[in-house]
Amino acid sequence: MTASKAGIAWPGKGRLPSDGTPAIFDSFLNQLPHGVMFTDRGSVIEYVNPAFEQLTGYASSEIVGLTPRVLKSGHHSPDFYARFWSTLSQGQPWRGRLTDRRKDGRLIGLETTVTPILSKSKDILGYASIQWPSAETEVATDAASEAMLARSMNRVVGHVMHDISNAMTVILGFSSILKDGVSNDPSALRSGFIQILRAAEQAADLTRELIGFSHNHVLNLRSMDVRATLAGLRNLLHHVLGANIALDLRLSDERICVRADDALLRHLLVNLAADARDVMPEGGRLTILTDSTREIPESERSGGTMAAGPYCHLHVKGATLAPSATRCAEHGLGFAVSAGIVKSFGGVIRQNLNEDCVPDIEVWLPQVTAPEEELCVEVEEPVPRRGTETILYVEDDEMVRTATSAILRLLGYRVIETGSGGRALQLLHRYKGELDLIISDLVMPGINGPEMVGNVPDRFRSTPVIYTSSYTDNFTLSRDEMVNMAAFLEKPFRYEALSGVIRDVLEQKRAKKKEAQSPDST
Numbered sequence: 001m002t003a004s005k006a007g008i009a010w011p012g013k014g015r016l017p018s019d020g021t022p023a024i025f026d027s028f029l030n031q032l033p034h035g036v037m038f039t040d041r042g043s044v045i046e047y048v049n050p051a052f053e054q055l056t057g058y059a060s061s062e063i064v065g066l067t068p069r070v071l072k073s074g075h076h077s078p079d080f081y082a083r084f085w086s087t088l089s090q091g092q093p094w095r096g097r098l099t100d101r102r103k104d105g106r107l108i109g110l111e112t113t114v115t116p117i118l119s120k121s122k123d124i125l126g127y128a129s130i131q132w133p134s135a136e137t138e139v140a141t142d143a144a145s146e147a148m149l150a151r152s153m154n155r156v157v158g159h160v161m162h163d164i165s166n167a168m169t170v171i172l173g174f175s176s177i178l179k180d181g182v183s184n185d186p187s188a189l190r191s192g193f194i195q196i197l198r199a200a201e202q203a204a205d206l207t208r209e210l211i212g213f214s215h216n217h218v219l220n221l222r223s224m225d226v227r228a229t230l231a232g233l234r235n236l237l238h239h240v241l242g243a244n245i246a247l248d249l250r251l252s253d254e255r256i257c258v259r260a261d262d263a264l265l266r267h268l269l270v271n272l273a274a275d276a277r278d279v280m281p282e283g284g285r286l287t288i289l290t291d292s293t294r295e296i297p298e299s300e301r302s303g304g305t306m307a308a309g310p311y312c313h314l315h316v317k318g319a320t321l322a323p324s325a326t327r328c329a330e331h332g333l334g335f336a337v338s339a340g341i342v343k344s345f346g347g348v349i350r351q352n353l354n355e356d357c358v359p360d361i362e363v364w365l366p367q368v369t370a371p372e373e374e375l376c377v378e379v380e381e382p383v384p385r386r387g388t389e390t391i392l393y394v395e396d397d398e399m400v401r402t403a404t405s406a407i408l409r410l411l412g413y414r415v416i417e418t419g420s421g422g423r424a425l426q427l428l429h430r431y432k433g434e435l436d437l438i439i440s441d442l443v444m445p446g447i448n449g450p451e452m453v454g455n456v457p458d459r460f461r462s463t464p465v466i467y468t469s470s471y472t473d474n475f476t477l478s479r480d481e482m483v484n485m486a487a488f489l490e491k492p493f494r495y496e497a498l499s500g501v502i503r504d505v506l507e508q509k510r511a512k513k514k515e516a517q518s519p520d521s522t
Contacts, residue, residue, distance in 0.1 A: 110131040112131045221259050245284055247286055258345065292310050317361075390413070392435055394419075396444045405417045440468070468489045468493075487501050
């Protein structure tokens with residue numbers, strides 16, 4: 001391919017051109033300690049250097065001719081790739097951190113720059129990327145640490161699944177009563193619907209937490225408010241501790257921010273609560289206190305390598321009326337997991353042992369200042385927003401499809417529904433009416449959502465698309481697949497959220513159409 005503004009002819013297929021290219025260029029790429037990859041405009045890999053082979057574990061002969069999707073980790077969301085391709089499609093370089101999966105299955109964090117290769121007429125001819133390992137590397141790469149994380153995860157799942165089962169019992173019980181018309185009292189019916197909604201929201205929240213904990217990923221450190229994180233976990237912590245352990249959250253009056261990974265910070269806090277439950281089988285009280293301090297104990301200074309204060313001080317302390325000496329042997333089995341997470345955040349953790357074997361753990365994390373854009377804002381309760389447009393809804397799960405289609409019709413929309421990408425394409429090739437929006441499940445058997453959207457008839461090519469999914473850990477999208485994606489909605493969702501996303505997308509479409517028809521746009 002023609003790969004640069006200088007007009008160098010690039011034959012690809014894992015080798016440098018032998019004619020017309022200075023030998024120093026060949027030597028430079030081969031000796032460069034950073035990984036280099038060139039692709040054509042369709043993202044097919046045409047060259048990788050030796051450093052790239054070392055980073056990914058793939059030999060040039062194995063990866064040339066494939067696309068970078070072979071390295072996908074499932075760590076990044078569709079919105080991430082939407083921003084990624086939006087930047088490149090404008091001819092601008094993209095810089096950031098990517099999480100890739102090596103040939104041996106391990107995840108690796110890479111600082112990455114991807115640059116479009118432009119012709120003299122500014123057409124994109126291909127892409128060049130350069131990568132090097134991020135300073136924020138993997139968590140739990142050895143088998144022992146992974147086993148401990150798995151044990152911690154299993155313990156949390158065991159506690160939470162009980163509460164999800166309880167929530168489903170409420171939903172099934174009240175649904176049966178409403179179906180059979182046991183009562184005609186309007187207040188009783190309303191009470192039943194409210195109980196169903198509350199139970200469903202509880203189950204949905206717990207499910208999201210479990211999905212978050214199940215992801216293996218490279219650290220994505222950002223400014224996090226510890227107070228807000230703990231407050232948001234209050235219900236889950238109650239579920240983990242059980243009915244016989246009271247939770248006492250004593251949070252600081254001021255927000256305290258630390259540089260941490262969202263999922264791992266939550267995992268740390270829940271893991272500490274699960275450990276407390278394990279060592280207090282007779283029940284008691286668990287107090288979690290947060291405050292800000294300028295100093296940490298001399299014994300925890302790690303040889304003077306700790307950064308200067310201030311620090312977020314997190315103190316987890318248990319109290320029980322019936323100490324259980326038989327549990328002492330298990331005291332702190334999950335401590336290694338917590339210690340590994342705290343270390344990855346640049347902090348220190350201390351376990352204060354005591355005769356009663358009750359939890360007494362202190363954590364110090366370097367405090368940071370939150371950027372202006374991350375400051376907390378008040379969010380108003382969403383209000384359902386209605387419309388009259390025509391929507392194609394594609395969802396393979398019959399119950400989800402039936403319920404969501406009914407909601408869309410109640411909101412005033414005309415809905416065309418189908419259960420597969422293949423049937424959706426057949427329908428669109430026969431359909432003669434107007435289509436304002438496509439809502440599609442992202443991952444479906446057979447033809448998935450992006451493949452279906454990529455093959456719609458020409459007159460629907462510009463129709464905006466909202467993708468929905470509950471889990472996309474092993475799914476990434478190419479630039480072409482992201483073209484019409486207007487939004488992504490995570491399942492499960494409330495109908496207020498669904499109605500808001502739909503109106504935002506349709507009103508944005510209307511504004512663009514009006515702008516294109518304006519005399520000033522010509």
